[in-house]
Amino acid sequence: MTARKSANQRLRMLLAEADWTGQQLARAVNAVAAENGIQVRYDRTSVAHWLSGSLPRPRVRPFAAEALSRRLRRTITLLDLGWAPLAGPADPNEQPDWPVDSVARLAHVCKTDADPTQGPRLHWSVYQAGDAAMPEWHTPTARVHAVAADSVPDAVELAATVLGTAIPFFSAALEVGGAHARTALAAYLGNDVSAWLHTIDLRTQSGPMATETARLLYLLARMHIDDAHEGLAQQYFRIAFDLAAATGDLTTQAVVLRAMSSQAGALRHVRQCLALIERACALLPDEAPAGVHAFVGSQLAVARAQAGQPFAARTALRRAEIFYQDDAERRDEKRDAPADFHTYGAAAWHFQRGRTLAALGEQASAADAFRTSLAHRSPLSRRARALTLAALTRLLLQAGHVEEACATYRELLGQDPRPRSARTQQALVDLKRRLRPFSKNRAVKNLLDELDQTGRSPTNERLSRPA
Structure with missing residues (x-):
């Protein structure tokens, strides 16, 4: 004080x-x-x-x-x-004079995020639950210095192609942990990408360019969520939505809202979680790829289950499964690329199905879904694999399958290298706390003793840092 x-x-x-x-x-x-x-x-x-x-x-x-x-x-x-x-360089929550135009805001926030002296303050941004359900979106205005539409088609097409090739790299980086390549992505968006966007009028030019930028912002937001920067992630989602809205890209708008719903649900804001995904479903056009319908619909199932709407949740899950199966028939089964915004991989689908079933209280079926998800996970997807193992361990403890929970916890600890992920670290800490009440069980006692003796015990250092 x-x-x-x-x-x-x-x-x-x-x-x-x-x-x-x-x-x-x-x-x-x-x-x-x-x-x-x-x-x-x-x-x-x-x-x-x-x-x-x-x-x-x-x-x-x-x-x-x-x-x-x-x-x-x-x-x-x-x-x-x-x-x-x-x-000093305060967070977006306390900057009413920051640019309303989404491209100018993109440049401002990303450049600040990439600056090692100012970026840490942006991480202080607070997640706004009251504003999350139905945010007030802003659309970019026309730019006086934007060049004529017919003079830049080749440049715009080239820029969109370059952006698209960047997506797989940063998506793979996210799977190693949210801290990997995050500053590089922020710098790329704040400098090169914003410079390209400033030369055109988004309302009349380059839908693909705005779409690819929105997808990169979506990935950047997820990187920050993985490192427990919830408020800043929310800001990036908003900018991504604005860019997609500027060109009338309803599919990308729905995908971004789906991510915001998942974020709200993870933070236990059940009402906002449901409102956001319902808006996403309302926006998603019928002609969107089947994989996107499955992706959005599976989150609707989770949100309805968490909101205590079991019949509606099962209905949403069945509908999403129809789209998932249709998507599975179309895609190359060997492809498991999180960068693909048109298909929905088996590992991700079964993970979401497990979350829905767990929220509905169907523990055995949920555990089977998580195991199926793990069977489809690539060894390179360390972050997603760790979070799936954590979800399975938590569910097994709730069901009283303590010995099996110890085995999955050991598998989670044994990941080498461990993903650089605050969410994974928090899951380890939370699961160790949940194991304590079972310390009379021999398997649990041996595990806890081993953790204490070898120094492998997770700590809460990252997420319980002093204010």
Whole structure:
């Protein structure tokens, strides 16, 4: 805490409007912080200090703003809380003067992200749950300096081709772990790609170029999710959606919304998760590839299952399976490339099917689906394989199959090299915590003892860093 100041009446009024006690605000701040990879333990005494004029640490202030935004269902800024905006290159949540135009915003955010001195502050961006369900999308405006459409077709086609060839590389990098090549992708988008996009009017030129850029932003967002930068990932998804919307690419818009739904669901925002995927399904055109229909429809099944809609979830899963089977008949069975935005691989499909069945309480069927997913996983897909193993281990523990859970946990620990992934690290920590209650079981005791003795025990260092 910093030096005491005059009483904070703005915070007091917001607390009264929210009908919250100091303890309730503290709990909400702790929850938002944990969601964004930070462990804090504030209580009513902490809030009392804030009300009397003390300032929480800079890293924590946006969490309080987001907690009250969710409660009051409107955007609460640091100024509304009686706190000055953060100094320096603050995150997009506190930059209302940042460009509204998606191409200008792409350049600004990506260049900042790639800058080693400024990028870490962007990682502070807070995931906005209240804004996630139906965000206010912005479409790029026409550019005065954009060149005539008939003067650039060859250049635009070449740029779109170059962008498309970059997708497989960065998609493969994601499978090694979200930290790999992420800065390189941000720099590429912020410099070369944004320069290309600035020369054209997206409303009349280059649908393929905007589409390929949106797909790269989609991958960049997923890289940040994998490293627990949820707020920044959300910003990148929004820019990707804007670019696709500028050229009327409904399929890419639906794919981006599907990813945002998955992100919301992983953060346990069930209502937003369902709203986003329902909007994706409404946007997805009938003529979209069968693999995309399966990809989007499988997330609808998960969201409905998590929302307590079992009949609707099973209906969505059956419909998605029809599209998946149609896609499987068309694609080359030997191809398992996550960079392909038109087909839906067997490993990913069975993983999503397992998630749906687990949410429906069908544990045995869900475990079989996860095992099938693992059987189709390439050894090179270390991140996806680790997350599938973690999901299977968690499910086996819930079902009481402790010895088998120990075996899958050992397999997860034995990955070499282990993916550079905060999500994987958190899964290891969470699973070790879930194993503790079974410590009287010989298999569990031996495993925990071995972890402690060999120093292979996972730590929560990455996700419980101090604020």
